[in-house]
Amino acid sequence: MSDLNGRVAIVTGASRGIGRAISLALAARGATLVVTDVLTDAVGAFADELRSQGVTAESRTLDVTDSASIDATVAGVLERFGRIDVLVNNAGIARDQLLMRMKREDWDLVLRLNLTGAFACTQAVVRPMLKQRSGRIVSISSVVGQMGNAGQSNYAASKAGLIGFSKAVAREVASRNVTVNVVAPGLIDTDMTRALPEAVRSEWVSKVPLARFGTPQDVAAAVCFLASDEAAYITGQVLAVNGGMYM
Ligand SMILES: NC(=O)c1ccc[n+]([C@@H]2O[C@H](COP(=O)([O-])OP(=O)(O)OC[C@H]3O[C@@H](n4cnc5c(N)ncnc54)[C@H](O)[C@@H]3O)[C@@H](O)[C@H]2O)c1
Numbered sequence: 001m002s003d004l005n006g007r008v009a010i011v012t013g014a015s016r017g018i019g020r021a022i023s024l025a026l027a028a029r030g031a032t033l034v035v036t037d038v039l040t041d042a043v044g045a046f047a048d049e050l051r052s053q054g055v056t057a058e059s060r061t062l063d064v065t066d067s068a069s070i071d072a073t074v075a076g077v078l079e080r081f082g083r084i085d086v087l088v089n090n091a092g093i094a095r096d097q098l099l100m101r102m103k104r105e106d107w108d109l110v111l112r113l114n115l116t117g118a119f120a121c122t123q124a125v126v127r128p129m130l131k132q133r134s135g136r137i138v139s140i141s142s143v144v145g146q147m148g149n150a151g152q153s154n155y156a157a158s159k160a161g162l163i164g165f166s167k168a169v170a171r172e173v174a175s176r177n178v179t180v181n182v183v184a185p186g187l188i189d190t191d192m193t194r195a196l197p198e199a200v201r202s203e204w205v206s207k208v209p210l211a212r213f214g215t216p217q218d219v220a221a222a223v224c225f226l227a228s229d230e231a232a233y234i235t236g237q238v239l240a241v242n243g244g245m246y247m
Contacts, residue, residue, distance in 0.1 A: 013091030021216030036062035064117025114158035170236035186242025209244030
């Protein structure tokens with residue numbers, strides 16, 4: 001498929017896991033990729049890999065908690081490509097702990113990275129998108145933001161926050177043909193979930209009607225759809241990719 005031919009897409013947290021799969025899938029549909037991550041070497045190597053496959057791709061060091069690096073990335077992309085068509089707010093972390101024991105710094109870090117980071121990246125790209133009268137913003141939330149999870153009050157708050165944020169921005173920018181949507185993955189097999197003990201992993205899988213972990217590609221397909229022309233009339237929505245874990 002080449003329906004994203006010539007579209008310029010920025011993906012945050014792109015060097016591994018879901019962000020990497022999203023970047024590969026957007027590239028397979030013809031998009032020009034700006035892969036960004038706080039991990040400069042890893043994301044640089046990923047851009048090399050994309051270019052070796054014939055994709056027009058660049059890497060940028062972007063820490064979503066650092067507005068200077070966001071502004072520099074957006075300015076650099078506009079200078080190089082003249083437009084930004086797609087932003088995928090994918091960068092995210094977890095710092096799990098029961099509320100009673102949660103350190104204020106872990107609350108602050110997760111909110112600053114997962115929610116304020118998406119706010120800052122969205123704010124930085126929205127002006128050029130409004131000028132172009134087209135754009136697609138997709139943020140990666142989580143099933144945990146929809147149903148809660150013990151030990152993840154900070155993460156759940158950040159991911160639920162992304163949903164409210166996206167719905168509000170969707171209303172602000174819809175008249176200029178910019179759509180703002182959310183993908184809410186369930187249990188996906190990446191470094192983030194491989195860090196869980198095996199007993200916890202299998203207990204979680206037992207709660208999934210489709211009885212398996214999702215793959216990063218399952219999530220990437222939903223993002224590609226929302227970035228495509230086929231989703232032109234869809235905004236302010238949450239697309240769950242969770243194997244039926246939460247309906
Ligand atoms: N894996 C899951 O089961 C799952 C489920 C639901 C939602 N998600 C969400 O999907 C997204 C990707 O998750 P993943 O499983 O691929 O995680 P991951 O830990 O494998 O990858 C996260 C990426 O974000 C980058 N990153 C971390 N801090 C950053 C910062 N300050 N600025 C920019 N980049 C930064 C990391 O370097 C890494 O490349 C996250 O937002 C996560 O919350 C994951």
